[in-house]
Amino acid sequence: MNGINFKIEELKSALAEIGGVDVTIGSIIEDTWEEAMGPTPMPSIDTLRTWDHILLNRYKPFYSPFCDMCCLCTYGKCDLTAGKIGACGIDIGAQQARMYLLSSCIGAATHGAHARHMVEHLIEKLGSDHKIDLGRFISVNAPNIMAVVGMRPERLGDLRKVLDYAEEQIVQCLSATHTGQEGSSIDFESKSMHVGMIDHVVMEAADIAQITGCGFPKGDSDAPLVEIGMGTLDRSKPVVICVGHNVVTGTEIVDHLMKKDMMDKVEVGGLCCTAHDLTRYEKTAKVVGHLSKQLYFIRSGVADVIVVDEQCVRLDTLKEATKVKTAVIATSDKICYGLPDRTNDPRQEIIKDLANGVPGALILDPEKAGEVAVEVALRISEKRRKLKALPDKKEVMKLARDCNVCGECKRTCPLDLPIPGAMKTAAKGDLNGLVDVYDLCLGCGVCEPACRRDLPILNMVQRAAERKVKEEKYLLRSGRGPILDTEIRNVGPPIVLGTIPGVVAYVGCANYSKGRGALAEMAEEFLRRRYIVVASGCAAMDIAMRKDEDGKTLYEKYPGDFDAGCIANVGSCVANSHISGACIKIPSIFARRNIRGNYEEIADYILNRIGACGVAWGVYSQKAEAIAVGCNRWGIPVIVGPHASKYRRLYLGRKDIEDDWYVYDVKAKGERVFVGPAPEHLMYASETKEECIVMTARLCIRPNDTTKGRMIKLSHYLDLSEKYFGTLPDDWPVFVRTEADLPIAKKDVLLGELKEVGWKPGRIPDPTNLERFKLKWR
Amino acid sequence: MNGINFKIEELKSALAEIGGVDVTIGSIIEDTWEEAMGPTPMPSIDTLRTWDHILLNRYKPFYSPFCDMCCLCTYGKCDLTAGKIGACGIDIGAQQARMYLLSSCIGAATHGAHARHMVEHLIEKLGSDHKIDLGRFISVNAPNIMAVVGMRPERLGDLRKVLDYAEEQIVQCLSATHTGQEGSSIDFESKSMHVGMIDHVVMEAADIAQITGCGFPKGDSDAPLVEIGMGTLDRSKPVVICVGHNVVTGTEIVDHLMKKDMMDKVEVGGLCCTAHDLTRYEKTAKVVGHLSKQLYFIRSGVADVIVVDEQCVRLDTLKEATKVKTAVIATSDKICYGLPDRTNDPRQEIIKDLANGVPGALILDPEKAGEVAVEVALRISEKRRKLKALPDKKEVMKLARDCNVCGECKRTCPLDLPIPGAMKTAAKGDLNGLVDVYDLCLGCGVCEPACRRDLPILNMVQRAAERKVKEEKYLLRSGRGPILDTEIRNVGPPIVLGTIPGVVAYVGCANYSKGRGALAEMAEEFLRRRYIVVASGCAAMDIAMRKDEDGKTLYEKYPGDFDAGCIANVGSCVANSHISGACIKIPSIFARRNIRGNYEEIADYILNRIGACGVAWGVYSQKAEAIAVGCNRWGIPVIVGPHASKYRRLYLGRKDIEDDWYVYDVKAKGERVFVGPAPEHLMYASETKEECIVMTARLCIRPNDTTKGRMIKLSHYLDLSEKYFGTLPDDWPVFVRTEADLPIAKKDVLLGELKEVGWKPGRIPDPTNLERFKLKWR
């Protein structure tokens, strides 16, 4: 295809000769992908509506209004309680669906804007012709993009076309949230699914761009183990910390230190996904922690310089950092904090100002920001070390005596944490109550302004827990990136047959209902049972933050492959696209189905054949809303934690309604055949980790399971139910199609029970939910 | 420049020869515009931040929280009352700014999605090479696009590039609303301004596309007078009504009727902006009314077929229409109502189904939808005519007796309308109370579900007011589209000198606080005083809906030019871009300033020299939020009605703080000179029409006014204040720079008063707020 390049270059120079004319050549795709184009490349809102309605007909939207009101236009506030309608005619169900759509649009836009920034930055640096190279074991390099957009991106410049398409779709979906647009909750849901699908596309674009452009691990199951935890930072060195999700400036910090040969003289670390990506760039960088550590960490005063980029950064960062004399450098137009734009000022001036106590600067040139961050830290770390950021223990006790045990803090706390009691015992000299609070605390900080005595609750908690904080040192396997084609070739068959009982992905943020550690516990349960475990984002960090008796984290105990009994940390939030991507790669690589522009067939494949289940235990964000519904459209169920019921909407199946669980059997002339509630839900909120574990096993069951596969899945399901619920599940018979499905160990007992309930054998179909395939695949 | 075209054609065929390769040449701009490129083509979020901060430093954001809570993520609900912060660290001010940004993004996305649909539709129909031709009197054909994007679109295809850019920017801005992004309210505002600016760009793209592609009037001040009002429809004919903002299907309805030569046999009309655009396409089409007429009209049962497209359509349209057996055809992927997608079904089948009582169909092919709409109306109108949609008067009285005067309806009504009293008198046989309700009613319908006696309040009101409804027949001048270069050449000088005292634009929706008619009253006040009056959207309709004693509307009494004492209806909502456009054209055409990619200089020009003021009396929508802040960034102040205080944010100047009102005087070596509060506010909510009138006159005052201009402006301001406030304003001396500024008639008295307050003469500067120009323009 060199001929084309040549001609284009020729054209460019030819045109350039003609003066005064603005010429850009934007979107020439050179595509070497030979797969035939499917029916739905670059789908618009309505293209996949039929598929959405198939899903939504089984998995009905379940709405939990978070407010009775709508306040989105000046006719409001409108009271939508029960049967009432708003001044625009909307009802409470449609309003919840609309809010979910709005949030998903925000989520997809956030990843989209991030991807755009990353791609344009790398194009500027490397050129739009820079090859997207994910290594020799990855040829299906962008499964979401390939299946949705219908192209295989080969060069960075190709991603522009992907983003152009994605941005158009996000704008289209967002427009539907305007007053007086969509009137049906089902169609709002369909639009949420659409923008959720787009979200995976743009996440993928962002991550393959940064992998290829920044040299991150390329699906490396042996990615290095890196340090994580509040206790990992060597406080004798200058400390530069990046907070957010966009690692561009972070890489410049590392580069600057490398250039100065001082990487070992300065502590570079990160909070939230930027931290993941920092370690993907440079393995000696440290992960301080996830979202719920931000406020604690800033307050600790350990950082000399905090560099914020974008997303999930506490909005009071500048205010809080200033209190402990930490310099703040804002580096993204998403977060400017009202700071003066110093992008074009001389470096030395900015460095001097920040070193002299100017609280912050906005620097939109990443290279300059990187240098300034390092130089400022080098200059101020010495004198900052004397700073006392937290009250000492005596002071904590004294402060605690001010508490009048009014209970306002507890009532405001999203977790209802027992602060008043802890204060009371602290006042008497026993700080253990405060330490207990630390274990569960989300670090959200809302208790403090609620306190009528103005107690610095978090600082008291942090000092009380100081030993714990110092001991927070763990190992995390750095984000490996996508799943290899070779891995897919290995695990594709057992996944589809069911003999690998499931793929469980722990993803999302840190808004837990009951402390941390739950994720590691859940993950280990499935690792021991040889499920494939995947992790990303804050969840991947959280899993690292628990050691066993031997002082080992799961990442040390289990390999990083995408394989049974392994745990693969794919990376930061945008790497979530590799999880949906792995599901898409199975039909492509193992089953040799065309994926190009072929959304419905692939989603139908995943829904019926791939026992994958996402667990987003602490999700709080709009990005996570988009990711979840994007998974759902692909046929991947998602379990969320209890707080996520505030997303306002779930997709629940009704296993008690038999009619909902029929599919077409391709090998029986398209006959409708009952397959049971497999999977039972598409988006489901679990109250406790115990419930979540049992439900995870259940949601990995698929119509296509072979008897051997079903037997394995059922035995885990039954076993887990007995372990956590103290009894067999009440619904297991519905999953038994033939006696061979029964776990061998319990076979006799179970057979007896089956007879009692009048069980009749069923059939293992070649399942599809798409009528057009009911007689024959393609 | 023909050379380029040739070369591109050559390239295309050269590339086409290489088989198997997907080649598109998307964004080659052929631009014949010779103006030099300014400093800020295609600005991103941060590019114009400095300008925003200049504005926001004078016009400080004023927040009126509409809710104390934030419920945007699952950490919430967070109580942000007074000093509290949310779990993400946000405070109540930043939250309001964030909500405004979110709304503006929705607004810009809505226009953007609309523009994209329109442009792609017309390209499909006419080809991307179709010339954008706005007639020989318009060469500055896209002032917003030219000034912001930095290109002059010449062909439909050029608009794609505009929309690509706009969509990217909307996504960038939306992403900043994600939890944990921007932390400063000022920077949220700057982003709102950015997306508001983009909103004008996409509105312009949409309107110039449809003008050129559908043959709308091209800046025609003599555009035809068309019929408007609920009483204009001939009920003996079949009736097809289009509701929404996107006229594409509407044009197909007209085309189909033309083809059948039956345009006079069927009533074609519209509600909301689609109605505007229908009459721009075909002058015999009728405008039923604006937003607040929708529910009344649907309930009346007059329509045989309702075709909904997008935006500002009541969400209960399908439900309500079904009750009166009106068939509904949904034609946009924005509004699907859960209806089956019949796009690919045979026409006859759909027609048969709808004629036989199937309530609705989704038809995404406009041509097909147009035909089906007409054919269904022809088939069902006969039998529908017998239908009794409203209770008769006896029944109304009987129903009214059921009312227990509980007051719930009144308490729910956004206008606190006296329904209970009206019911009580109606029960006694006097329906006049209900008629009074009709006059003020917004037709929002929220009173009905609030009624514990389930009274069909609106139907009772409509029947009571039936005579009024029938008499609602007025004339509206159809939307003329943009302002001509020639008009600008005429009025540019007097506007900038101030001798035309102002340009007042009545725009926006119908969420009034006190009935209709106010807009016409306000408009006439300024028409009589020879201001230039402009109108658009629902406001333009509302102005038509009042006749004087001679039965004439303002459109009949005053010419449609963009000139002193004339009223120019520019058209539908997207035509609002021609109002900002006219302000941009003045520096371009009259003052010969470069506008290309030259945002700040032009905005500075407008702020200081063009006495324009937008009045959005009944705005309710997110689109209107975007439009308003888009005007503000251009330096155009906007007055909104009292309900719009629920937009949560105003930009208020403080005339009592002298320091805020200095500018650089270019003709005095950049010295800072006091110019008074001109204009005083950028976004301001007025409580009453009286207040609005006086403030409009005040907000037309500009630093650049010559003495003659200032004298004229002051005399109107003083006069209006005396008329509506019964006294001179208390702040007039601040606007007097020299004695020559004083209105001649009152000169002596005023001079005396000036002496009393210790007035000192000032200077008339060559004003700029931009430091870089303080010594010299460019």
Added chain:
Amino acid sequence: MAKEDNVSINRSWQLGRGIGKGDMPRVISPEVLGKLIKKAKRPLYVFGPSLLEAKYNGKLALDYAIEMAEAHDVPVVAVSHAIKGFLQKGFEPDAWMPAVNIVDRLRDSEWNGIRKEGQHDLVVLFGVFCALGEQGLSTLRHFAPHLRTITICPRYHPSADMSIIIDGEKLNKLVETLRRD
């Protein structure tokens, strides 16, 4: 303006400035709750996993729940892993399922109830995690006009129709009331 339009009402100037039902507690006593349960046609207890941890007057909430169930015949759904606690205590609930599943069935007016005797008309929640419980109650409030909801919790739940704000004494009183006659 007629006189009726000027009536003084002791409430927000416009409906909808608070949440729909306002933030005013509708709090009932154990006696009233007892009576409401006995009067209901098809009441249901929904007992959640917090019962396994919470204590009132030193006694496990789970024990109070079992006493309630045994005092007066009302079907019990154990949610989440609460089932384990009940079984360990030798009490067999009528069913167990996740909180969202039972709410999903309760909102369906066609559902036949836990004992297949018809949809329930009164639901009493005890021991469900507050944030999730509140959301579920919100679902029922909007979409299940056929039933009334009551929470037993140390806090008042605005989305419930009624709340009883408990301590050990009140729980004892409740059981007592249920046992009577």
Added chain:
Amino acid sequence: MAKEDNVSINRSWQLGRGIGKGDMPRVISPEVLGKLIKKAKRPLYVFGPSLLEAKYNGKLALDYAIEMAEAHDVPVVAVSHAIKGFLQKGFEPDAWMPAVNIVDRLRDSEWNGIRKEGQHDLVVLFGVFCALGEQGLSTLRHFAPHLRTITICPRYHPSADMSIIIDGEKLNKLVETLRRD
């Protein structure tokens, strides 16, 4: 868990499920209002244009307002075109300005008050259009901790610190209280 954490409180299980201050009326009597005005250091009346139309006991609200102003010396800001009504009645307010302007100044702790005697500490709103008034009160509630707001209106305003729900009788009583001593 300490005992203190289990206290029963008769309020929403979590702060923030209603609007901040809840939907509970903080309604006061004319006598209390009168006393609050007299006790305030720098009270202010904000009188809006609805006074020109509303009647109580057949008497124009504007007349009550003037009586209030004359009964006890409190500065008056007439908002919007209310000024015209006052002037026609021969009453000269201290100032007139749009509602948003006075709110804008009141939220500024540096502002020196209508009589340049310092920022006000109590603001009484009477006759401002409810929707706009509520928004303005919301501004003050969040951004003007230095002052208290009271509305005189036939409806209760949740964003005000206190409301008096008026009819003619109460207005008379208020004027009476203000006149006393």
